[in-house]
Amino acid sequence: MTLHKEGIKIILGGLIFTVLSIILNMVFLFDDFPVIASILIGLTLFILILITQFFRIPKRNKTYTENEIICPADGKVVVIEETEETEYFNDRRIQVSIFMSPLNVHANYYPIGGSLVYQKYHPGKFLVAWHPKSSTENERTTMVVKDESGREILIRQIAGAVARRICYYGELDASVLKGEELGFIKFGSRVDIFLPLGTKIDVKIGDKVQSRLSNIGFLN
Secondary structure, three states: EEEOOOHHHHHHHHHHHHHHHHHHHHHOOOOOHHHHHHHHHHHHHHHHHHHHHEEEEEEOOOOOOOOOOEEEOOOOEEEEEEEEEEEOOEEEEEEEEEEEOOOOOOOOEEHHHEEEEEEEEOOOOOOOOOOOHHHHHHHHEEEEEEOOOOOOEEEEEEEEOOOOOEEOOOOOOOEOOOEEEEEEOOOOOOEEEOOOOEOOOEEOOOEEEEOOOOOOOOOO
8 A cells, every 4th residue: 555646745744743742742731631631642643544544545456348437436326327417428428426435545547548538627616525516516627538439438526525626637638548547636525427328337326336446337
């Protein structure tokens, strides 16, 4: 397991804060109020551990099949429905949404390989990630990958009430690989993918999925 580059400055800041907190508690509180000092020290250590685990990147290896759609994010499947996608396709698609809690790994990955034919960042609100309007009103980044057969999948990173920064790394018209990292969302949010009608879906609502390991379905 490694730590994500997006977390290095935050973890270092948390480490400095923790060390200073321990020193101050030991100097000013521990002799007179040992219980309070111990609680405060334990709390700062706990927060540092939470922040560190949030930016973890576990080692995952899997051999992918040609038409397989891999999961772009860790989390829980909260939506599977046919809906109208209005930003790029302007037609009916199958939407699969994955909610990421602060305890999940928050790196995101391309579910298929191909060419990055569309990418756009949208500033917006910070509604809770499970809100029905979060997909269209929250801060978000939309990208579309077209494979060699001309099939397209839309991926949307969505900020939530806690997440305040979306990071995305792809360059328009660049070739991307299935399972390659596309970005990172800091501190909890959600990822939507929009698939062609007729796509075989292999997950159900409530499933806990893992990026790069879990299979969302298969393209026809």
